[in-house]
Amino acid sequence: MRIKIVNPNTSQLMTESIDSAARRYKRHDTEITTVLLKSGPSVIDGYYDEVLASAGILEEIKIGLHENFDGFIIACFSDPALKACREISTAPIVGIGEASMLLACTIAYKFAIVSMPKSATASMRALLSAYGLESRCASIRMIDVSVSQLETGLAKTKKLFLQEARKAIGEGAEAILLGCAGLSGLDKEFEKELGIPIIDGVVAAVKLLESLHDYGIKTRKILTYRTR
Amino acid sequence: MRIKIVNPNTSQLMTESIDSAARRYKRHDTEITTVLLKSGPSVIDGYYDEVLASAGILEEIKIGLHENFDGFIIACFSDPALKACREISTAPIVGIGEASMLLACTIAYKFAIVSMPKSATASMRALLSAYGLESRCASIRMIDVSVSQLETGLAKTKKLFLQEARKAIGEGAEAILLGCAGLSGLDKEFEKELGIPIIDGVVAAVKLLESLHDYGIKTRKILTYRTR
């Protein structure tokens, strides 16, 4: 199958990490194309950035539909514009937040989200609530750095991530979700340190799209996602 | 106080209804300025339209902040871009969905939302859930017309609204919210027919902004709405 991944910001470095994580676990007959936005926020660090990114995401999905991709991934943990994208497509579209949560449910009774920045706590909580999975989440732990600082201060980010993840394990987490696409690719490194599964939403999204494709299931266009 | 109302679409007719409803119940020392988007969807009829409108809403808030407005109203019942707008402003901003629900709570144990189109049921439900007010809502009743048909078929819309509103009363509603800015101004006409309070979110938003202004309370910029 052919999957198009939209990194909804303009960071070349983040786009490469995402692309690389997707390729590492894709099946051999899956083709991955990862794009970044032509214009928009450098990273998504709040609701304002999400709005700025959303029109660009829709644009990339539209282009992808013309190019006959079989499925799409929105590679930002807060799943921006996901419902709007589903309105214009029958090809399945998954967000990395949703994908990582759903996959985690199959191997852990309770998962935790470790993300950033601190102000996004409400946004993470709202995401869980929208998906109905609040009772499956042991803890939301936020690192107090902005997403834009993530790349420049990676060593510090890693250290803080492990700190918060350990607190989450103390609060009952049995799997940890990488709560930001900027952390993509760090799953196995963190897994070695923490001893519990770390889920990269980019990988989870690729695997779910492959599953939907094999099964031949598409986004249903009645009611919520109907084309108007 | 000076209030700027943003009608997040390009319908001149809807902008006039909104402006007129706001002026009817404003205090004499309140100034109302109602604008429509320079470009964007003609009406908001789904998630896709919401995304298209959101950037325009932010633009109008930014302009309004430079013009020193004391408060802002987003005049679409699904409160698009509300959280993003609060990130860039200390002046209070209210959505008409939120405003009508909060005001209804003071006079009715349970309210109902009567809105359109049918596909927006999930969106209405999500709004209630985000505000924590699910237990205060007796019923969500959707008219099966699109928002774009509202103006051209107003007589039919009114008839269908009353039909659904009566079902909602049978389900325990003690007040009805006009679930779409396109219905603005019909509150007292419906009230006469139905015998229970009908709440126009545009009016509710104006009154709440006046309340916040008198009390000197502004959007708090720590945590959720902090400027990044």
Place this chain on the structure above:
Amino acid sequence: MRIKIVNPNTSQLMTESIDSAARRYKRHDTEITTVLLKSGPSVIDGYYDEVLASAGILEEIKIGLHENFDGFIIACFSDPALKACREISTAPIVGIGEASMLLACTIAYKFAIVSMPKSATASMRALLSAYGLESRCASIRMIDVSVSQLETGLAKTKKLFLQEARKAIGEGAEAILLGCAGLSGLDKEFEKELGIPIIDGVVAAVKLLESLHDYGIKTRKILTYRTR
């Protein structure tokens, strides 16, 4: 409009603070009359006191209805007898607990209640649940003094309030509600110390009543509040 505020205890000092807070933020054409109970508990410090106060509250509402007041406020944060009062009146009646929660929702994603005494935790939790606003409350923090000690030990109460409020901010509160009418008038003083909005329910109630009056909305007498 003419508003009657019922302080549901026999404390003259508390009645004066309430009256003064209400006057500070009322509109110039609003008239405030604040009364205390002729007999009843000196302060409301538990469920027992609430029962003792409730008959007196109803009595004052009845008198007020004969005197043609346009709206009523029950000035105790646990909103005692509020539903019973709405049964006998079409004029709007708001409690200060409800009013402060609803107004807080427009400027903060999560609010906290700081109140007393410690035994009232369950009562606060029940109030939130009754209004459906549990998900909007970051924290309930109780000062371990009785309401009767509040006035005599005001300096100590203030210090403890600030302590608990700071804990609440650490738990995600973006606005603090004064959880007791005995704290009325301390909002702006606390606001200076804490840097986030402090909401006095007496003020919130006055503003909401003015809003309802302007809009011409009254308590609906079908179903829940119907006259029997």
Place this chain on the structure above:
Amino acid sequence: MRIKIVNPNTSQLMTESIDSAARRYKRHDTEITTVLLKSGPSVIDGYYDEVLASAGILEEIKIGLHENFDGFIIACFSDPALKACREISTAPIVGIGEASMLLACTIAYKFAIVSMPKSATASMRALLSAYGLESRCASIRMIDVSVSQLETGLAKTKKLFLQEARKAIGEGAEAILLGCAGLSGLDKEFEKELGIPIIDGVVAAVKLLESLHDYGIKTRKILTYRTR
């Protein structure tokens, strides 16, 4: 043990039904004393009546404490003043609403409440929510007669009760609670008609008090019910 039952209204007929139901199922070594209020509402038909009755209930509990009763029952399904009574007593006190719900949980996955009048729907819902038992209730079904009409039109009430109970069974109810003390004593008659357990809260309350007495458990006076 010695149990005092307080019928919180002034109806002699209802007091006799309650007393009789309690005696029918009490253990031989249990003594029942049933009193009605000296003054107050003739029946409890809304929040206003509840307030009027509450002071009288507290008075009867206080008298009962002096007379060394071992336990108390408040014989109105909405459990008025229950928490206030627990504040002034270490002897266990149960309401008939709470008692019938708790006992029903042991024999049915889902129960229903059949009660009156229609306006009390919100009150029943709030009771369930306060006790945390919403998920155990299949249905709340209200008969559209006032409590005061119950005695005079008993035949009609019975017929309407059976109608609503049958609807509740269709909605998944596996036991029916008599949602009003005025229905006390009709359990076995309805059980014969409906073929599922009908629970009379007066009986349930007697049995729970006997259980608590045997076990030597009393109302705990820390925190929520602490004496101030």
Place this chain on the structure above:
Amino acid sequence: MRIKIVNPNTSQLMTESIDSAARRYKRHDTEITTVLLKSGPSVIDGYYDEVLASAGILEEIKIGLHENFDGFIIACFSDPALKACREISTAPIVGIGEASMLLACTIAYKFAIVSMPKSATASMRALLSAYGLESRCASIRMIDVSVSQLETGLAKTKKLFLQEARKAIGEGAEAILLGCAGLSGLDKEFEKELGIPIIDGVVAAVKLLESLHDYGIKTRKILTYRTR
């Protein structure tokens, strides 16, 4: 009445404690027969043990039905096989988890469960959720010992129990449930130490069965528990 208690493991010592606790508070005309499983886990220390025990529990209920017992108790706090047992019996059957929670609700606003081992946290949480009583539970506190270590290290278990119980009281607990049948009989000893009611589910179950027997209520065989 004749009650059969099934201890769903093969521990003779635990069977004796359970039997003894039941006899201490039973009414003089109640006969208690306590049995252990012929084969199965030595104690129930997880989901795997629960499955192993469940067939044995059903077997003992079947034998008991032939011997015409009037009621049954499953003496393990996680209430294993309870719903399956109710499918094959009209005689009432109660689990000690359910029984202790329901009885606790009548004397405390919030209870806590103190249990073991730590891995059973999810199981306790699921139990509360199944019974709908999450909002009545202040805290679940787990001792980090396995159930099999309980008997051999009783002194240590007691010490750890008191430690966790005190934390639970700090979190708002007004009654403590013994969260394991292995703790049966320690209620009054702990009560002296902690000063709040400690509820032994075995006793609670005996008293509830006596109540149901007196009232003549049986498990209803329609819908959920219908015989197939």
Place this chain on the structure above:
Amino acid sequence: MRIKIVNPNTSQLMTESIDSAARRYKRHDTEITTVLLKSGPSVIDGYYDEVLASAGILEEIKIGLHENFDGFIIACFSDPALKACREISTAPIVGIGEASMLLACTIAYKFAIVSMPKSATASMRALLSAYGLESRCASIRMIDVSVSQLETGLAKTKKLFLQEARKAIGEGAEAILLGCAGLSGLDKEFEKELGIPIIDGVVAAVKLLESLHDYGIKTRKILTYRTR
């Protein structure tokens, strides 16, 4: 990868349907082995049958672990013994109920479960609640036939399934889950009739196991599923 599917009953016909559905959508490098229980209920038609089947399921998982299977599926929609199985295995194990719900979430805002028999409504509701997905389920619709009648009366079952599925769509369902392994293989036939995705849990489980295997994620053995 090598997947072992356990059909937890003794029906040869049902085992063949399950095996066939799994093979239809498996990847070419996935090996499927489907077994039925050596002894146990002919079908699972209630809680009693579930208990009878559970020991056999554990036995088959144990055998499978010795034969080094990479993953396991429990092919009964109520996911019997799932948590117990996870306690004894690090290889991932999924139930078909859980798998179909999780996959449905990626393509539909709300799904419905259509299952049988009517008495299993409570069981379905409990499953949703355990997985935290109540808000994602538009409707649970039960066919009033027993599972044992399913095979002999397939034509009738199909007709009733379509009837209930259509009601579910009217209640907002955007995808339908086959709520019983006995319906396995009917997905595409029903999809043609109903026009919305029908999800066969057997297929969903195969795809999720393949995803977990590719990603190298196993059941985490700390806390909830730790080996004791």
